[in-house]
Amino acid sequence: MSANPQWDISRALGVARLFHLLCGVRDACAAPFLTLYLRQLGLAAPWVGILMGSKFLVAACWGPLCAFLAKSCQKRRVFLVGSLLGSAGASLLMVLVPPLHRDHRSCNGSGSAATTVLPPAVTLTVTSAHPAGLPSLPARRRRSGGSEASDFTVGPAESDQETLEGLRLVSSLEGAGTTPRVLRPITSGETDSFGAGASEAVDPALLLPQDATLGGPANVSEVKGEAGSLELSSEGLQWTILLAFGFMVVWELLTAPLEQVASDSLYEYLDFVDATDRYRSLGLWRLLGMVAGVCGIAALMGQLDCFLTASGTQGVVCFYGYSLVSTVCFLVSTVFPVPTYQQQEPGYKTIKALSLLGGDPHLLLLALTVVLIGIVTSAVQNFLFWHMEDHGSSALVMGFSVALGLLGEILLHPFKTVLLRKLSRVGAVGLGLGCLAGQLLYYSFLWSWWSVFPIQILSAISSGVLWWAVEASMESLATPGTERPLSTVFRGHFHGGGCSLGSFMGGFLVMRFNLAVFYRICCVILLLWLSVFLSIQPRLPQERKINYSKLLAVEESDTSDSEPGSERDWLVKAMREEPSDCRG
Template identity: 70%
Template sequence: MSANPQWDISRTLAVARLFHLVCGVRDACVNPFLTLYLRQLGLAAAWVGILMGTKHLIAAFWAPFCAFLAKSYQKRRVLLIGSLFGSAGASLLMVLVPPLDKDLVYSSCNGSHGATAAALPPGVAPSVNITSAQEPAFNYPAGAPSLAARRSTGMVEASGLSETPGEGVQEPASHLPGYSVGSAGGARTTPPVLHPVTPGVKDTPWEGAFKVVSTALPLLAGGTELGTPANLSAAKGHDRTFDLSLKALRWTFILSLGSMVLWELLTAPLEQVADDSLYEYLDFVDATDRYRSLWIWRLLGMSAGVCGISALVEQLDCYLMTNGPRGVVHFYGYSLVSLLALLVSVAFPVPTCRRQEPRYKTIKALSLIGGNPRLILLALTVFLLGAATSTVQNFLFWHMEDHGSSELIMGFSVALGLLGEILLHPFKTVLLRKLSRVGTAGLGLGCLSGQLLYYSFLWSWWSILPAQILSAVSNGALWWAMKASVEDLATPGTERPLSFMFRGHFYWGGASMGSFVGGFVVTRFSLAVLYQSCCVILLLWLTLFLSIWLRLPPEQKINYSKLLAMEASDTSDSEQGTEQDWLVKAMREEHSDWKS
């Protein structure tokens, strides 16, 4: 940059708006649907929770570290380009992860594009099992509907059991297929026997995640007793199938974990580095007031992207799919939009003039939190907010899929919440002034707990839409109150480090913990239990938060207008009047200490 650079603010803001819009479309292509894709791979809720928790943990600590290095070595543009290019390639690694059951992939594209065949609610065993009369009933692993018993010849086809989404009515026994096994004496058909699953008897999360279902053991001709050599041979074959399935599950999980870790390492630093660059660029010319409205363009991009990609999935997914599950279009779209964002990043404003700023701002901000009880309360609130929000982002689409929802409806529900947040923004100032910051935060927490309780009682695919309107308050207004409170309590120079710490470390740290715990709760109990538990925890914290905040002593602030009035009224030039000036006193005391 030259000694006297030309600052084109209009061009800078136009490029920044376009960059935020494209990045919003890019994020919406995959992030809302990622856990749904992991479910289609055959992973149970516990494993999905581990994957998403690891992803959020990387975002909490890796992004600030990379932003610090990029600023220190003046490599921000290199990091922006490298992040966009690398993430475009790393996202395609998820397409190469093999699913546990390829038969379910093709059955989902035959006929309708609705819910995946044989899909079961996460953490809930099916109401009936089809077994031979001489075989005990087995339970399906929670959240792994693709582990159907199709892996050896002679087993019952799981797709023969049809169930209306959202209803608990099964077909009568006369409509359920039997199975036949060829033998030297001809084929023999055995009618199925319905065994109800005993309620309250559940596996541990690890057993439920690894358990592979066998709905029937083949009954060979002449082998009517369990102790016959034919049945012993069939049992050994079933054990080998069980071992192979466990091995496939481990490989699917390991490959998914490796791909996701690499992908997140390349993607996480992008947002914070771009945010720092734009803020410093506008700060040089005192135009940071325009910086505050750029987040709307990201939400607009996410709204358009989540609806557009879900519509493409409904139309193109089965045409582009080869060996992977439904959802590969999400990753292809993510890569293409990443390349488009790469072109925009070439013109993205990155300041080259280094400013002398105090170092160790993060440590200073952390010490400020430790010495202020209000900031501690806000930090704990953001942590719990991240934990509760992660359960919605991770498993809400599972709940909708179990009730027959298509991905287009899922995308529209997300866009409805984002557009509600944009439409509520003009009333931000009025809302914060009428209810105060604490009241707005309490209203947001109450709306979020109400949403979680509502999600636990969904009865159809369309019932999700009314609750999404509350997202404008439970997400938008709540974060406005949090950000305003943090900036009000921060000391000069620590506003942005504190905001990044709350939005990064505390929020994503809470999302990581919520993903880890939520996955095991869904596997061990159910998704409804998870949402109801989160609702109770948020209501208890809301009561505790308000009671503690109102009991804290008021903040002692300097009344600058009063000081100026006192200085204006003090017209005496005498020594006595000068001694009463607090600024003169402080300067003289400092001067005398320096001389001594």
């Protein structure tokens, strides 16, 4: 069959690897930094949670439906091409969302944006043991609501004109250890005492030591009024939220069909020539693409942001990169392997997969676990970069932190079979939940911009090993022919629905508490469910297993003695050597 030019397996796998690699780069350009961009637009945590929850909900419902329609109408390539081109254009709409607060920024020699104008009547009081040289900090810190937390007291503004006229720095030393510094606007009749003029105003963020913030970085999210509210009190807020919501929904409607349609198309193509054993290894290419994409876009953000926007809103380079890579993916999709036949399969397999949940308590417990995983992981995806930014992390640090977790999962992949055999499926799920709880607890105690790196290695277990165990459990519990529909239900509906629910609730919890407390709450919930999972699992009715070794041994007695023994007992030996936990 493979000799037929229509079924060139080597070429199909090569195109599929390239396609998965580019899709990984594409997704990593925008997805990790999306909530950070919404924060920089000035949106509060509840609104960001609502927007992200709507995005996950659209993906969970619309993606599988489009995959079914594409297969029924035999229009898979049309869906692939339309999704890539449509999402490339829709992503650029996010650049048009107006920010609530426009920063007056300029590009310095290195290409990074620097704030040059601050609100008037700003007073700073800094305690320092070294008046001659104060430690530097990041240019600014962000609040959870999206507005900038400048870590100093801002008095009432006198006029916009005074804001644009600059600042005056007056320094006076009072004793050996205290240095009060006062910043006030420079009026039109005044001159700079340093002779540099108003254009050389000093950024006060560089004058503040680490302990001079409002209660420290962990409390930046607790500043009164910064979390915002759900009241649409201004016309600008209404327009920002409505445009962001509309553009994100349209973007997700066009993006959601791609992954499921491409996955089904490639699997059926390989299944027709009995080459599905090569399908599983393609996920590594997507992870490699995500590593390259998140590092590359993070490096470009600091260099190109201030040149691509006049409003000062950072993050627009993510959408330009996403659109560019989507265009390249479109070129590859024109030769992506798509079966040209109509496979005769019943169309009710998804309903049959859902019906298995009611009759199998193991699957029901696993489904509840996957929903909880989605709820908790949405907390990491949505607000971890906020927490890191509050501690001075740059976009490059955030990108490297994500890449470190992905690299750990790639390096651990060759040991997948050994780990599942040694730990068992239940043990691997428990280990993954425990590592995820440990990550969340660690995130709540971040103390500097680099402190996130040591814990990211656990992502290989809390993401990789956990999902390997979940997929192995689904395959063993599913009836013949329902493995893939059941996997789609778990990953698409249950996990996606959990991410949506977690985003909706997470935004309000961040508004009510700070990010550190929010992560501790998620950690406690995970540990409680882990104890419930491990206590319920042994009490569930055991799965009925078929002992294929004994069945074949009985059949051997009925065979002819003239039959070669090497052809009769090879499967018997294989089943005897296979561990019992892998058979079950």
